[in-house]
Amino acid sequence: MRIQVKSFSELSVEELYALLQLRSDIFVVEQQCIYLDLDGSDSRAVHVLGYEGTELVAYTRIFRAGDNMELASIGRVAVQKNYRGQGKGVEIMKASLEAIASEFKEKDVAISAQTYLIEFYEGLGFKKIGDIYLEDDIPHIKMIRTPD
Numbered sequence: 001m002r003i004q005v006k007s008f009s010e011l012s013v014e015e016l017y018a019l020l021q022l023r024s025d026i027f028v029v030e031q032q033c034i035y036l037d038l039d040g041s042d043s044r045a046v047h048v049l050g051y052e053g054t055e056l057v058a059y060t061r062i063f064r065a066g067d068n069m070e071l072a073s074i075g076r077v078a079v080q081k082n083y084r085g086q087g088k089g090v091e092i093m094k095a096s097l098e099a100i101a102s103e104f105k106e107k108d109v110a111i112s113a114q115t116y117l118i119e120f121y122e123g124l125g126f127k128k129i130g131d132i133y134l135e136d137d138i139p140h141i142k143m144i145r146t147p148d
Helices: 013-030 088-104 115-122
Strands: 002-007 046-052 055-063 072-079 109-114 127-135 138-145
Touching (some): 013 055, 055 088, 072 088
Parallel strands (some): 072 109
Antiparallel strands (some): 055 072, 127 138
């Protein structure tokens, strides 16, 4: 998978459309969750895009500490349905962690994880913090990765 890391202003119209379409396909249609994806945070985020050829198949957005959560954070983790089970989620997360380290010079990272993905994130070194809560009627838990 070819990774690109771009600020909001660096995204082309086509790239922006593709990432919004991927997020909508997964978080609105597939998960049947009506929520406001266009939350005003994309302009503050750095976007991590994973391509197979010219097709966007994986995506995250990352934030500096204080821009979205107290720590640097990763959100909107998305892998196109027909590319799941191929390690793309691990690849895009590792690329996101590397981008946080290189772009923001941060080590500690927080996420708001959907609870069905706890084991996936634990495999990447994240640990559960606190209690389960509902975010857009989907169970989530805060998780933090603090490298030794």
